[in-house]
Amino acid sequence: MPAYLKTLDDFKKAIAEDSVVIIDFTASWCGPCRMIGPVFEKLAGQYGTIKCFKVDVDENSDAAGEAQIRAMPTFKVYKAGKQIDELMGASAEKLEAMFKKYA
Amino acid sequence: MLRLPRVVRSLCAFASASTSSCMGARLSRPRRTLSNSATGTATAASVASATHAASNTASSSSASSRSLSTSSTAANNANTTNDAMAEELRTKVCIIGSGPAGHTAAIYAARAELKPIMFEGFLANDVAAGGQLTTTTDVENFPGFPEGVLGAEICERFRKQSERFGTQIFTETVTKVDTTARPFKVQSKDRTVVADTIIIATGAVAKRLHFPGSGEGEGGFWQRGISACAVCDGAAPIFRNKPLVVIGGGDSAMEEATFLTKYASKVYIVHRRDELRASKIMQHRAMSNPKIEFLYSSEVVEAKGDDLLRSVMVKDKKTGETREVEANGLFFAIGHKPASDFLEGQLETDTDGYIVTKPGTTQTSVEGVFAAGDVQDKKWRQAVTAAGTGCMAALEAEHYLAAMNDQ
Numbered sequence: 001m002p003a004y005l006k007t008l009d010d011f012k013k014a015i016a017e018d019s020v021v022i023i024d025f026t027a028s029w030c031g032p033c034r035m036i037g038p039v040f041e042k043l044a045g046q047y048g049t050i051k052c053f054k055v056d057v058d059e060n061s062d063a064a065g066e067a068q069i070r071a072m073p074t075f076k077v078y079k080a081g082k083q084i085d086e087l088m089g090a091s092a093e094k095l096e097a098m099f100k101k102y103a
Numbered sequence: 104m105l106r107l108p109r110v111v112r113s114l115c116a117f118a119s120a121s122t123s124s125c126m127g128a129r130l131s132r133p134r135r136t137l138s139n140s141a142t143g144t145a146t147a148a149s150v151a152s153a154t155h156a157a158s159n160t161a162s163s164s165s166a167s168s169r170s171l172s173t174s175s176t177a178a179n180n181a182n183t184t185n186d187a188m189a190e191e192l193r194t195k196v197c198i199i200g201s202g203p204a205g206h207t208a209a210i211y212a213a214r215a216e217l218k219p220i221m222f223e224g225f226l227a228n229d230v231a232a233g234g235q236l237t238t239t240t241d242v243e244n245f246p247g248f249p250e251g252v253l254g255a256e257i258c259e260r261f262r263k264q265s266e267r268f269g270t271q272i273f274t275e276t277v278t279k280v281d282t283t284a285r286p287f288k289v290q291s292k293d294r295t296v297v298a299d300t301i302i303i304a305t306g307a308v309a310k311r312l313h314f315p316g317s318g319e320g321e322g323g324f325w326q327r328g329i330s331a332c333a334v335c336d337g338a339a340p341i342f343r344n345k346p347l348v349v350i351g352g353g354d355s356a357m358e359e360a361t362f363l364t365k366y367a368s369k370v371y372i373v374h375r376r377d378e379l380r381a382s383k384i385m386q387h388r389a390m391s392n393p394k395i396e397f398l399y400s401s402e403v404v405e406a407k408g409d410d411l412l413r414s415v416m417v418k419d420k421k422t423g424e425t426r427e428v429e430a431n432g433l434f435f436a437i438g439h440k441p442a443s444d445f446l447e448g449q450l451e452t453d454t455d456g457y458i459v460t461k462p463g464t465t466q467t468s469v470e471g472v473f474a475a476g477d478v479q480d481k482k483w484r485q486a487v488t489a490a491g492t493g494c495m496a497a498l499e500a501e502h503y504l505a506a507m508n509d510q
Contacts, residue, residue, distance in 0.1 A: 029255050031231025031238060035274075088320050090226055 002044050002052040004059070011063035014053050015078035020102045024054045025064060025074045032090035033073045039092045040075070043099045050102060077102055190294040194220040196500050197289045197296045198270075199277050200304030200442075202234030203245075203486045204476025206261035207493030208302045208500075213268035215501045220271045220296050222289065223262075227276040227305070228442055233258030234306045235477070236486055245486050257486075282449045282469045299507070300471045300500040303450070303458060304493060305442035307477040307484070311435050312350065316406030316415075324433070328412025333359035333434040342432045344368045348415055350403060351436030352376060357385035359436045364394040371428060373398045373417060398428075406433060441478045450474070457481050465496040473499055 002024065005011045015021050024040045026033040044052035057064035057072060067076060067083075075095060077085035085102070087094055196212045198205050201223035212219040223232035231237040236254040243251040252260075266272065275291035280301065289296045309331030311317065319325045333349065347367040349360040352374035360370045372389065377399045379386050389395050398417055404425060405416040415433055418425045441456045451459045451468035458467055458474040465473040473496040476489035 029253060031233060031255060032226060032229070034255070035226050035231045092225075 001041060002054050004054045004056060005063060006060055008060070008062035008066060011055060011060065011066065012081075014051070015083075016081045017051060017078075018080050019049065019051055020084075021051045021053065021078045022099070022102070023067075023076050023078065024052070025057055025067060025069045025072060025076065026054055027057050027072045030072045036073055036090035036092065036095065039095060043096060047099045047103045050099060191297060192220060192271075192294060193286075193297045194218060194271075195299045195504055196220070196302060196497070197287070197298035197300070198222070198302045198304060199280070199289065200224070200234070200302075200306060200476065200478070201232045201262070201272075202236060202258075202304060202306050202476055202489060203261060204306070204478075204489040204493035204496070205234075205302070205304035206265045207490040208304060208475055208497040209265035209270040209493075210268060211494050211497035212302075212500060213265065213270045215497070216269075217497075217501065217504070218269060218271070219497075220298070221265065221273070222275055222277045222291055222296075223272050224276045224305075225274050228308050230306075230308065232274060233262070235308075242486065277445060280446055280449065282472055285471070287471070300473065300503060302465075302493075302496045302500060303443075303446070303467070303472065303474045303478055304476045304489075304496070305445070305478045306489075307439040307441040307457075309435065309439050310437050312403070312437065314404050314406065316408075316412075324406045324408055324412040327410070328408060328431055329406060329433045329435075331435045333363050333436065342366055345431035346371070346429050347432040347434065348373055348403065348428065348430045349434045349436050350374075351438075352379040352381060353436070353438070354381045354385045355438070356436035357381045357389040359434060360395055361389055361392055363432075363434070364392055367394065367432070370395050371398055371417075371430070372396070373401050373403055375402050375420065376400060403433065439477070439481075439484065443478055453481075455481065465492055465499055471500075471503055 005014055005023070011023075015023070024037070026037065040052070044050070055063050055067075057069055067074075073090055075087040075098065076083055077098065085098065087098055195217045196219040198208050198212070198219055198221040201221060205221060205223070209219050209221050224230075225232070233255065236242065236258050238254065241251045242248065242254050242257055245252065245257060248257070262272065273291065273294065275293055277289055277291055279290040281288040282301070285299075287298050287301050289298060289301060311331055316322060316324050317329060342363070343366050345367060346369045347363050348371045349356050349363065350373050351359075352372075356372060356374070357379070360372050363370050372395060374397070381389075390397070400420045401417050402420060403415045404418045406412055407414050407416070412431055412433060413429070414427050415430045416425050417428050438455070441452075441458065443450070443452050443456045443458055446452075449469065450472060453459055458479040460466055460474050460479050465475050465479070467474050475492035475496040477484050480488060480492065
């Protein structure tokens with residue numbers, strides 16, 4: 001189950017990893033976020049080489065701001081502290097394709 | 104109870120065909136309310152459970168003494184496999200749609216021990232299960248909530264209530280319906296439901312125009328000044344005493360523009376033709392409003408701004424000239440599109456796609472198929488009127504089934 005990153009520090013530490021990290025920037029009041037959540041969790045379970053986390057943009061607005069989030073959900077891919085890809089919007093197909101790409 | 108921060112977010116967007124997302128604004132959050140209240144507190148939407156897997160719960164039956172379920176009971180498997188092979192289920196009532204209409208129908212059908220099966224949709228039409236209410240924050244005009252309720256939360260409550268009485272819910276989008284033979288067939292990617300009756304409650308989606316700046320994401324002002332529901336969002340602080348634009352020429356556009364003058368400094372009605380479609384009385388009302396200015400034979404070709412919408416470029420279709428109009432809000436009032444395409448003409452619809460129902464009923468052109476909510480309601484389009492027709496549909500389905508049984 002992808003854990004929530006609660007602080008900016010947690011976020012910075014999480015993306016500093018050498019391995020691929022995918023973060024789901026989500027909001028509790030966002031319908032499409034809730035729909036895609038289970039899909040993200042399923043993919044996180046399937047692709048063990050990718051580390052997955054979630055950021056609630058209201059609870060951890062510092063991290064959301066750092067990542068310049070303007071729409072939810074946004075999935076960002078990081079490696080060694082750098083963003084290498086992103087997906088805006090709740091598309092199960094595109095999310096799965098992104099996991100496959102970085103697996 | 105979580106207080107959402109004052110630096111608030113905007114609403115979820117109706118997405119374009121390719122994405123479903125919610126805009127995050129830095130400033131005031133539009134509120135779906137008709138009142139002037141600005142309480143600033145909100146209950147956090149309860150996050151839906153991780154799995155929307157259908158629960159084959161035994162119906163916690165009410166004291167209802169009806170015995171309508173007879174021989175052919177739903178062949179609900181306790182162990183639903185996740186095979187891609189279409190699993191087939193049998194039911195007396197299949198409900199397509201999960202807004203207030205769908206869930207009210209489910210509650211009544213379940214309490215009548217009809218063991219309804221519902222397809223709630225997985226981002227059908229890019230809207231989350233629960234429908235249009237999931238794209239709004241505070242709902243203050245649905246009776247029973249004196250403090251108001253978050254759209255996502257009331258949808259969660261509808262769902263819980265349906266499940267409580269035994270509705271089986273699949274988080275899948277219906278891809279195909281076959282009403283040419285009985286019993287009817289309703290299909291999703293993962294399963295087929297064979298049903299004696301169908302209740303269509305798939306709702307409608309506000310139409311939008313697309314031009315630079317009209318979308319979501321980077322450079323787009325959807326839900327950062329652009330909205331499709333003036334009644335819902337017009338009272339938002341970001342629109343107070345600011346110039347606003349309404350696009351449209353029908354009654355809705357007139358009504359919404361007039362409504363907005365309560366809050367705005369000025370309202371422009373931009374219409375692509377010289378003549379309005381609106382009824383005379385609505386036209387007169389708008390024309391005699393000193394805050395409203397009409398821009399005929401015009402169209403908005405671009406939306407501009409920074410954090411929020413600041414201006415729109417309006418093109419005069421006759422001269423070809425474009426001018427910048429200061430605007431902090433832009434509302435589309437160009438109609439709704441009912442979600443009836445998936446029926447592929449099997450039910451009678453009007454020219455706008457609304458399912459035609461016999462007046463005073465939810466009966467469609469096919470016996471045993473009923474339609475409730477915005478997919479058949481051009482006129483009222485409120486959550487509570489949708490709930491009302493959802494109830495009617497379930498009761499009519501029940502009567503129909505009883506009559507079938509008597510033969």
